[in-house]
Amino acid sequence: MGFIADSLSRVKPSATIAVTTKARELKAAGRDVIGLGAGEPDFDTPDNIKAAAVAAINEGKTKYTAVDGTPELKQAISAKFLRDNGLKYEPNQITVGTGGKQVLYNALIATINPGDEVLIPTPYWVSYPDMVLLAGGEPVVVEADQKTFKITPEALEAAITPKTKWLIFNSPSNPSGAGYTRDELKALTNVLLKHPHVWVMSDDMYEHLVYDDFEFTTPAQVEPQLYDRTLTVNGVSKAYSMTGWRIGYAGGPADLIKAMAKVQSQSTSNPCSISQAAAVEALNGTQDFIPINNKVFQDRRDLVVSMLNQSSGLECPVPEGAFYVFPSCAGTIGKTAPSGKVIETDLDFAGELLETEGVAVVPGSAFGLGPNFRVSYATSTEALTEACTRIQRFCGNLK
Numbered sequence: 001m002g003f004i005a006d007s008l009s010r011v012k013p014s015a016t017i018a019v020t021t022k023a024r025e026l027k028a029a030g031r032d033v034i035g036l037g038a039g040e041p042d043f044d045t046p047d048n049i050k051a052a053a054v055a056a057i058n059e060g061k062t063k064y065t066a067v068d069g070t071p072e073l074k075q076a077i078s079a080k081f082l083r084d085n086g087l088k089y090e091p092n093q094i095t096v097g098t099g100g101k102q103v104l105y106n107a108l109i110a111t112i113n114p115g116d117e118v119l120i121p122t123p124y125w126v127s128y129p130d131m132v133l134l135a136g137g138e139p140v141v142v143e144a145d146q147k148t149f150k151i152t153p154e155a156l157e158a159a160i161t162p163k164t165k166w167l168i169f170n171s172p173s174n175p176s177g178a179g180y181t182r183d184e185l186k187a188l189t190n191v192l193l194k195h196p197h198v199w200v201m202s203d204d205m206y207e208h209l210v211y212d213d214f215e216f217t218t219p220a221q222v223e224p225q226l227y228d229r230t231l232t233v234n235g236v237s238k239a240y241s242m243t244g245w246r247i248g249y250a251g252g253p254a255d256l257i258k259a260m261a262k263v264q265s266q267s268t269s270n271p272c273s274i275s276q277a278a279a280v281e282a283l284n285g286t287q288d289f290i291p292i293n294n295k296v297f298q299d300r301r302d303l304v305v306s307m308l309n310q311s312s313g314l315e316c317p318v319p320e321g322a323f324y325v326f327p328s329c330a331g332t333i334g335k336t337a338p339s340g341k342v343i344e345t346d347l348d349f350a351g352e353l354l355e356t357e358g359v360a361v362v363p364g365s366a367f368g369l370g371p372n373f374r375v376s377y378a379t380s381t382e383a384l385t386e387a388c389t390r391i392q393r394f395c396g397n398l399k
Contacts (some may be wrong), residue, residue, distance in 0.1 A: 011012040011130045019350075023360035033358040036375045039174060039324065043241040043293055048285050049278050056277035068261040069096025069249070073276045077249050077281040080234075080239060084207070085221045086162035087232060089251035096279075098206025098271045100205050100235040100248030101127060102264070107201060107231055107250070108135040108166075116165040118179040121151045123326060123367035125174045125203070137165070143369055147317065149176035149326065151367075152189045159244050160195050167192065168198040170203040170212060173373040175367045176326040177301075179210060183347055184219045189223035200230040205248075208239035208290050210321035211298040228253055233352040238284045238323075239290055247348040251297070297323050308375070311395040323378040326364065329371050335398035348369040356397075357390035 005373045019037035026033045055112070056062075069077075074091040081087040097103040104127075108118070110299040112135040120128045121142045129139035169188075172179040180188070192198055200219050200393045207216050235248035250257075270276075301318070304325055308316040313331030329349045336342050337352040346363040350373055353359050364372025377384055 007134060007136075014126055017364050019294065019360050021352070026042065026346075026354070026358070030056075031358055033210075033360060034095065034379075034383050035360045036377075036379065036384075036387055037137045037360050038321075039238075039376050039378060040381060041241045041293070041323070041378045042239060043296075043342060044276075045241050045245070046282075046286075046289055049242065049282050050242065052281035052285075053274050053278040056274050061273050062109050063273065064219045065273050065276060067265045067270050068257070069094065069271070070273075070276050070280075073249075073280050073283075074282045077251070080283045081232070081251050082275075083234070084263025085218055086219075086304070087220055087227070087251060089232075089332065090254075092254045093257055094249060094251050095257050095264075096247065096249045096271055096276065097264060097356075098205065098248070098268050099237065099246040101131075101234055102268065103233050103235075103248040103250045103260070104128075104168075104201065105131050105134075107233075107252075107256065107261040108132060108137065109255065109263050111165065114136040115163060117163040119156070119159050119164060119167040119198075120368075121169070123149060123173070123175050123364060123369035123372070124168070125170060126366050128168050129368075135384075138163075138173045140164070143162055144369070146328075148182060149173060149178040149317070150184065151188070153191045156188055156191050160191075160198060162197070164195070164198050165287070166199050166201050168201045168203065172206040172216075172319070174206065174322055174323050175362070175364070176259045176317075177322040177324045178317075179214050179320030182215060182222060185217055185219060189219055189226055192219075193223065193225060196229070198229075200226055202230060202232050204232060204234045205238055206322040207234060209294060209297060209323060211294065211301065212320070214320040216321070231256060236282045237281050239293075241293075242275075242278070242282065243276055245272070247271055247275050247279040296381075297377065300381055301325065303381065304375060304377045304388060306383055307392065311388075311392045313395050313398065314391075323376060325375050325398045326367075326369075326372050327375070329373055330362075332395060333371055334399055337394075338397050347372055349373060353394050357394045359390050359394075 023035035038158035116137045132139040233250040236242045316327035350363040362374040364370040
């Protein structure tokens with residue numbers, strides 16, 4: 001018998017972290033590398049949020065807190081849900097974790113029994129299937145349209161079985177940036193109403209990062225009848241440029257929240273007390289910087305989409321939100337890279353692009369859909385322009 005748990009053999013390391021690590025290693029070795037793998041805004045955390053953290057330190061708020069969040073932060077989250085989403089959650093219906101990832105993981109650990117199925121639309125965030133596997137469940141992929149990156153009501157209906165426990169829903173999406181309109185979401189919730197044993201885990205992390213005239217909505221908001229079987233997950237990482245502060249949260253039925261707190265009490269216990277104080281200010285304080293940052297993101301999106309669509313063999317849809325694009329590289333499959341290697345998969349494309357031009361992207365197969373690749377435009381316009389120029393050159397040199 002091996003020493004490492006057999007369950008880990010079912011799980012892959014995070015592809016996005018792997019790409020970022022590889023890019024850092026090449027940079028450390030002296031290579032000129034532009035990393036487009038990390039989903040992390042390049043804006044600094046706003047000053048008012050940093051000031052709240054400093055004040056918390058000076059006031060001695062450096063002790064243990066309640067396991068799943070301070071009363072002050074839960075109240076701020078409750079106000080946020082009501083203000084932004086029209087959802088009323090009492091403090092006992094709210095949990096705070098060390099990032100959105102822990103909140104999702106806690107929910108799965110607290111609810112999954114062996115054989116339970118979790119529906120995951122493609123393309124999906126890399127961690128969803130592996131978290132389901134670690135919890136002892138079975139991830140079931142729901143194929144999305146390869147142009148819009150959205151699932152249809154028919155596809156959702158066909159995927160539901162008596163074993164289905166959860167649908168994990170992410171809009172706007174990582175990796176595609178695709179966002180469901182209210183009508184598209186209502187069509188999906190109509191399907192879910194017919195299957196009362198299926199719960200909804202709505203990952204709303206990119207709620208505030210939407211562009212043009214897109215209106216964000218969340219499942220329990222669109223269909224109130226789903227409120228009692230929906231976990232609405234969010235966090236401060238993306239919109240507030242607080243990735244390193246590690247604060248995620250969720251609202252849901254009190255019994256589920258209590259079960260998630262039990263899991264957290266035996267794993268990490270409370271999130272960082274200082275980060276929680278900063279998150280209170282993030283949610284309660286000025287939101288004026290969000291549209292300013294979004295304008296920068298939208299300009300970057302338009303730049304990247306335009307330049308990638310001018311690259312031979314690439315096709316890049318325009319996303320509704322987040323800070324990713326998910327272009328198809330199908331037009332490069334079968335061509336030969338400058339190294340002499342034939343590109344047969346999106347893994348080959350990403351690997352040759354990194355070696356030849358020093359641009360790090362994440363292969364689409366890591367997100368369950370290829371041949372595509374993910375580009376994060378949460379970096380400077382100058383770096384994006386240079387990276388896309390290199391991608392154009394790479395594609396142009398394929399034979």
